[in-house]
Amino acid sequence: MIRLRPLFGLAFAAILWEAVSLAAATPSLPGPGAVAAAFPGLVLGGTLPRALWLTLGHTALGLGTAMALGLPLGLLMGRSRAARAFLTPTMELLRPLPPSALIPPAMLLAGFGPGLYAAVVGFAACFPLLLAAMDAGRAVPTPLVDTARSLGAGRLRTITRVVVPACLPGVSTGLRMALPVALIVTVLAEMVGGDGAGRLLLRLQRTWRIPEMYACVMGLGLTGWALAAALASLESRMIFWSPTHRRPSHHP
Amino acid sequence: TQPLRIGYIPIADCLQLYVAMEQGFFTAEGLEVQARPMQGGPVLSLAVEAGELDLGWSNMVSLFQAHARGFSFVLVAPGALEDDGEHLTHSLLVPGGSPLQAIGDLAGRTVAVNALGNVNDLSLTVLLAAAGQDPQSVRMVEVPFPDMEAALASGSVDAALVAEPFLSSAVSHGARCLVAAPHAVFGREFMIAGWFATSGWTAANPGQAAAFCRAVDKASAYITGHSQDIPGVLARHTRLTPDMAAHIALPAFSAGLDQAAMQRTIDLTATHGFIPRAFPTRDILAPGFEWPQR
Amino acid sequence: MHLTAQGIGMDYRRTGTAVTVLDNISLTLANGEFVSLLGPSGVGKTTLLRCLAGLTQPTRGCVLLGDRPLHGPAPGMAMVFQDYAATLFPWRTVLGNVLFGLEASGLSVSEGRGLALAALADVGLADVAAHHPWELSGGMQQRVAMARAMASGARLLLMDEPFASVDALTRVGLEDLLLRLWRERACSVLFVTHDVDEAIYLSDRVLVLGGLPARISGAVSVDLPRPRKQLSTRSDPAFADLRGELFALLGGEAAE
Amino acid sequence: MHLTAQGIGMDYRRTGTAVTVLDNISLTLANGEFVSLLGPSGVGKTTLLRCLAGLTQPTRGCVLLGDRPLHGPAPGMAMVFQDYAATLFPWRTVLGNVLFGLEASGLSVSEGRGLALAALADVGLADVAAHHPWELSGGMQQRVAMARAMASGARLLLMDEPFASVDALTRVGLEDLLLRLWRERACSVLFVTHDVDEAIYLSDRVLVLGGLPARISGAVSVDLPRPRKQLSTRSDPAFADLRGELFALLGGEAAE
Amino acid sequence: MMRLAGRLLPLFLLAAWEALCRTGVIDSRFVPAPSAILACLAAPGTAGDMLGQMGLTLRRTLLGFALGGAAGLCLGLACGALRRLDETLSPLIELLRPVPSVAVIPVAILFLGLGDALNVAVTAFACSWPVFVAGRDAVRAVEPLRLDTARLCGLTRGRRFLAVILPASLPGAVTGLRTALGIAVAVAVGSEMAASSDGLGHLAMAASFSRQQALAFAAVLAMGLVGGACAFGFSSLLRLAGRFWPGLFRVQTRLGEKP
Ligand SMILES: Nc1ncnc2c1ncn2[C@@H]1O[C@H](COP(=O)(O)OP(=O)(O)OP(=O)(O)O)[C@@H](O)[C@H]1O
């Protein structure tokens, strides 16, 4: 009964879409039927799966770069007032730069290889992660750090054994925000980089294969959904202990 | 009455429009014109399809593809012509020190074109096939014309199909022509682009369509006769500086249409899988038009 | 090992100007003694305890552990905080939490486990060693914190309102547990609380902190017999007298 | 207006199976009476109180307010929770919070303000009416919550461990404040607590809740004279006897 | 001390960029030096033109943000408050969320034409999602005791929504709006690059097509300025609102939580 309701929503949207496309009567807005019919051609030949696979790789690369850069920096800024004061102005100046404007210089400096994705996606996804890590770093409960210190833990131990795990929930929130950003910017970069779903999307649009283009868009939507779900499951495994993930207690 | 809304891309290839406006050829035909600069072909074509624009400018291969995919676009007036002589505006370049010597060496390399699936993409595909290479073995990436020289210089791409005005600049900075006239695969003289509308619009406005065509033809004739005025026109309508405008190579413009050459291009488009199957040239010409043979 | 504070003073910088929170506080915690520190909220009890634990450097004066001045947390001392939920590491099991205090000490893994399990057994939590702290009730969590402090081999326990957040019935049990551990392990305890009854019930001596900046405004010796019993000790007339005396020292506003 | 519970039972669904938390509980709160409900953590005190307040519908049995069965929160009843921080609205001033209880009553604005200010004056907070709750200490916040309950004209106050989270010294003051308000306004109070001493000090009658599912396992009348005084009442020998009796009823584990 | 150093860091980075260009490590034909960018702005009329384009982009950004933010917020609050609506819509929304805005442009052209409406709609589409999610989660996280309190005070369902849920979810919604504002600038510029005849996005494209790299970079910097101005304006507005209604953006707390 409850399971039916989501389907109901999707069905309603599909009917609305079909009605609008019938009313518009133009090849530039195919209905859901035409788009669904375009799916097998894209999927069976392996075109769409291959493109999405590449896109996944690029997203992972960009997200990895963003994490490698943003998390330590964010943690540092969260834990050290001096680092925060030092780096905040530069960060605030860089943050509003639109990632798409970064593509041409990145293309020049990094070429069309993985470097392009690392640079552009990494830049775009870096800020949500950095900010989340910074907030998480600032919010590490003082008693936790004090306890570690009073139990004889040195600086390094306190950071690796206490601060880092305590930041994980906040960081994972940041990761959840960064994921759709990374995916969208990856697609943008792929339109230039000539790989993956971005290029497929562009090519389909350029060659006027509009139903296939929308099928590709829907494939991207499904990918984003699957990624979010995968992240959620990973999260519930990694930070099972955070208040939002705790299983009901087995003890009084 | 509403003015005629014409979409164009502010580059040298749309020269006919600038001249026709400046010389009053549209007014003389009783047309009131509202020209709208657009960023790129796809958006322009979508706007024509949506009825936002009455007429638009497009490269021919894209037009063929749109037609083949169910868009009812028809050609209303001829546009820029390229030949491998004086009016050579596109070349395939490699960096000065590149080891590449012939088109066949491109297998496995990265090549920049300005847009996927358009006339430049097709010409490279045809060239590669002719050289016995699988076109799929070359990685075509979409790089805007202005960034191509930098992409070549930085080694981001191994070759680039560059157009004017960037062509002259790149060559003067040391780039070398791998294929001087890639468009020659379509014939010695080749119509790169043209002016189009939806068949619905031409059927409803046959008089305006014909008048537009006449004005464009007059402009073509004017361009051929007044080459000294052209740099000034370009500087006023594009973002080219007068100096640059004076030095670039320009395509040719003329009235009429070589229907046999166009059919050959359509067939090539189909042969290389850019459209599912070929169609007769007549299908893409606005009905009721007398197209003089070139 | 006795702990001595000599003329401790502490200033905090608040919106630019320095506020003196503690002024010239001297106290001694003798070996095996149980001393309570009583004072209203915000008077500076936590600040003082943090200075004594070496977590904060006092602005003036010094803290001696034995004869050595204290700079930073020292082995042999452990602190238990009020906010037990915030001091247990939620990503570690109960055993892992207790082991944390031993990991820095360079013991072998099996030795460490042995000590930790013994400490857990001492507080009656041997069978939840594999659980996570948040699966336990508040009272059990506070017992984990106590076991951790004990397992680290501390001879000197600083406790900052450890039982303020557990319910009154559980608190009764924890108080008795603490007294038992203190007796068995022969350690010294400095116990911060708001609760007059609790301070009397537990301590050998109650110090009252008051004023701004805070000073030690009174000290009361508790001569009630040990071992103490919840019902009989609290209904001892001497208990009522001590309660009256401490209420008066606290300013009397709450008293009659 | 008296409140009656008749054979209340409550089941919670936990991982599929129903767990009976309350079973066949009957009680009456007479007009003007002060009754405490004492029980260990997790026994079901909050559940019972929510049923009595009309916030939760019991699975079995019924609640009567006067002679009418209760379906949903009723005017004339108010509830005060332990977690004062979560029940005050941080975006409203103290006055706005107190006015919140009057919003549904259809009073004019000036009448409402008058009532609210009177209630605030009653709890001694007239001069922080324009502040925000988060600018106040915990004890003051709980007093705001009490003023809100009082201002709404409630004749029947349900309080769920209202003083468990304030420090012990503040609690003493709040207890006396509550007794004063109760006497002046002649309302009835049902007071949930863990604290045996607090229950005795405040109440006319103490009900003990125990077992799983919870039932009323005992009721003790408190015949200590009123008005009560913190020091003298608590050192009354009758107080110690009551304490012993209640500890025994609670299961004795905590007692000697 | 660090604060000052922090303010100087961007200048230092600019100087490094300039030096790299001067020494030829970076080919200044493709990536112009900061000084060249400044010089290009100093050309007569350019700075004024740039300001005009910034204004256009800013207007589209703000309009798109306002529309998308309002739509996302309403839908998010509704989905947070009404479980059934949420269950009905959530799969659809999860599918739409990762759709890149380039895929929206064709549909937008079809229904909205080529005017500002196109840029505004694409911007609104992209920035409605973070607000939606933040609004929905904020409503879900409203402290149940607060709702109980309102019920005890006799408030009806509708009044509870207005008097408790709405203000309580404000801080969460504001966080979503802040994220959306950043996205709005990027998407507005992107849509101008694809389909517009003015604005900073168009300027950047047009400038690079006419081989005016310095102007193109100046346009990109102007985008950064517009984004920074938006973020700054938003924070100032919040601060101002916070001064008029202290506690409005106070994150709700439970006992023992630090605000
Ligand atoms: N880091 C700090 N910076 C500035 N002022 C502080 C700081 N820590 C504490 N204070 C101030 O010092 C005073 C004493 O604080 P402290 O926490 O020691 O009191 P306390 O007696 O432990 O109170 P409580 O019983 O509520 O725990 C308070 O007025 C507090 O506001």
Ligand SMILES: Nc1ncnc2c1ncn2[C@@H]1O[C@H](COP(=O)(O)OP(=O)(O)OP(=O)(O)O)[C@@H](O)[C@H]1O
């Ligand atoms: N919504 C619920 N769903 C399932 N079980 C619940 C729910 N609320 C309470 N319980 C369970 O019902 C029992 C009684 O809970 P309740 O909160 O009434 O106890 P309590 O006596 O108020 O405890 P405390 O003194 O800790 O406040 C507990 O075992 C609790 O786990």
Ligand SMILES: [Mg+2]
């Ligand atoms: Mg303290």
Ligand SMILES: [Mg+2]
């Ligand atoms: Mg309860």
